[in-house]
Amino acid sequence: MKESLLTGLAAIVGPRWVRHRRAELATYTMDGLPTHESWPGVVVIPGSRHELIDVMKALHASKTPFVARGAGTGLSGGALAEGNAVLVALTRLNHILSVDPASRRAVVEPGVVNARLSEAVLPYGLQYVPDPSSQTACTIGGNVAENAGGPHCLKAGVTTNHVTDLEIILPDGSLARLGSTHGDAWGPDLVGLFVGSEGMFGIACSITVRLEPIPPAVRTMLADFPGIRAASEAVSAIIASGIVPAALEMMDQSCVQAVEASIYAAGYPTDAAAVLLVELDGQPEGVAAEHAVVEPLLRAHGARHVLTAESAADRARLWQGRKKAFGAMGRIAPDLVVQDAVVPRSALPDVLDRISEIRDRYALHISNVFHAGDGNLHPNISFDRRNLELASRVREASREIMTVCVAAGGSITGEHGVGNDKLDYMPLIFDAETLGAMQATRRVFDPGERANPGKVVPIHACREWCASPAARGNGRQQHGSLAEVAHD
């Protein structure tokens, strides 16, 4: 990293907020996925929107690649930077800029922690719905980059359904204001395009989100099943009944046992093959009516017991086990690969069977905890990465699981993103032309391809697209292959 750049960055944010010693960088070498590690060249931590803009301009002037990072809780290696790149940590941009209860909108900086926003709007009887399991640490900016989901996204939608307005800093340091507070945009849906672009289109410096009223009535049920297939079929039956629960989550026996052996014990029956957490919300009469439909459906599909939380404390306890399940799995082995794939709901029973078969064949410990209502699987593989042979089996099994999910008509990621972990899987679901379109779209925002380089789109698998005029102006060949362009 050039000394002049370090000096320039220090002049913008203050020397304290430019980190380049090895011990300082260690914090930023991983996200939540233990299989990928990468050392950034330098970490810069701007303290204001103004500083962030100046940092981006300095990086543009020196043609330096950069990676935006929130809390580093991602699970796809998306927020990792190589040695030639500057990691821009957004954790100091953590202010809730405004809350408008009448319009049900809040404007936040990207480093605001997800759960903190819901706490802040609680006095107005409002909440920010998307609730990733990491919500006590992850940031709204990171959620926007990844289009994050969470258990309560079944009924209310994921991050993209809750963001109305973005102020973004493009990689050249210029600003663009996408969307509108009012929900309808001033032009094409660029907010929709930006959300989930994994930090490769620029950095959102101001985010307007939709808030939702806290439902007056909530009913949380725990149903336990003697077989995982029966539990999956119960999920399909509930959705087919026309009722969309607020959340519909499944945990298998391995996961339940890990939770129950931990400090997060929630009272789940450890002899069950699978448990379902079903939450209904809305007006009291509506919830009662839906409960009267759902409970018999659960029993008809083989639930041994259906427990309904009687109090807020009971409900919190049932949820604690689910939300802290990943942490509880730390008891099984030192490392955990949290996989993320989606299958059509009707394929759940068969795909879960296939995952069990893969687990046995590779002799691995896999625990399933996932958003069953929308078919979003999280097969979690516990292992010790110091055991290289075991780590290799984990990689092979992960690929097989992905292949099974894609063959069932699914997708390689439902909420964690592609990052660098799933780059190789992209051609499983997108043809070369579509990958080329993605690359061409990225160049509209970032002609120099400096924002989070090397993520999401496998360049070698793209079909050639003409470079946009902006990219041409940047000295790119109009008809050069993407592979050539990427490596020139």
Added chain:
Amino acid sequence: MIDGMLARLREIVGASGVERDPSGLPRVVPDSTEAMARLFALAHGRNWRARIEGQGTWLSSDAPADFAVSTRGLDRVVSVSPADLVATVDAGVAMGTLRRRLADDGMWLAIDPPGRPERSIGSIVAAGTAGPLRQGFGPVRDHVLGLSVVTGDGRVVRAGGRVVKNVAGYDLGKLQIGGFGGFGVITELNLRLRALPRADQTLIARASRDHLTSVGRDLTEARLALQALELFSPAIAAEPDWILAARIMGTEDGVAAEARRLTSASSLLWQQLPVERASSFWHLSARAVLGGAVTLRLGVLQPGLDDSLDMLAATLDEGLITAGAGSAGGIRWSGEARIDALRALRRTAASREIPMTLERAPWAIRQQLGHFGAYREGVGALVSRLRETFDPGLLLSVALEGDGDAR
């Protein structure tokens, strides 16, 4: 020249796939995404400008072009999966046809866009025109899981997938939804379905506009679970007064309880419509939007509703108006208007941070005003570059921005 062009077009789609529109313009009717792609590759090579048409019930077929392309031949409901609540349909399928087909399997697509039942699903998605149900089920984009699009130079891009949750790659479909065809022709869609609700009740009340918007505020404050809460002007409702219509869906007991809450939460006299009348009420109000040559929408939230309705009345007229009286907001206006008045409205709205989207109008107005305009900082340049990416020759005859109005 035209004979040579017709011959080339017939080579691509067959003799039966090429016709002439009333003005004599060649109209091509491809029957597959692949045929559409071959057509646009040819047109791109020859620099032929194309006009996109659906069933011809929404946007007038008057954009200048060397040929027209209709999605009418893309008319298959490819697959419907009740277990997964997903349908794959061609873009030319009429909304009414799809509605009937899904109802046979106990499902529905939870959108109620303006226009006639013959309107194609591709038109609805390309224009992003949601109806009153956006209150309960969100905008059109929330119902599209994936789509195929043919770009201006004949490439096929397949965005998204068939599952309800998916963050693989950039969300390219969002650019096409509400993109008015400026970034390509949508040919196929994967749609998110819902099981038909067990109960579906409509209640209406009549009063002055101000009274009804104030009731809308009260009901929102009271957090009623309404799937629609829409305000209709006297002209669109064909009644002497403004009408507020609420739609409640769910289980029988839940709907009955919510209807009781609705009637007790306001001083209005609510009238519950029998099933048949409710259905025709919503269909007729959707169709009534076509009563004017120009339709536009304003992105406005409930706290700004009164002011925006005043602004409309002052700048245009209090014609055919529907407005979201719940938390989703949004105003749709239809009528006759001069370009100057529309431009003044866009300017006034922009000064209040309210975007105005021109949904349909004769070409003379679209060309000068554009579907979009008054872009905010940095957006115009991005849109131009995206257009050049997805339509390199700018051969799709779509006026996203008005003349000299874009940036």
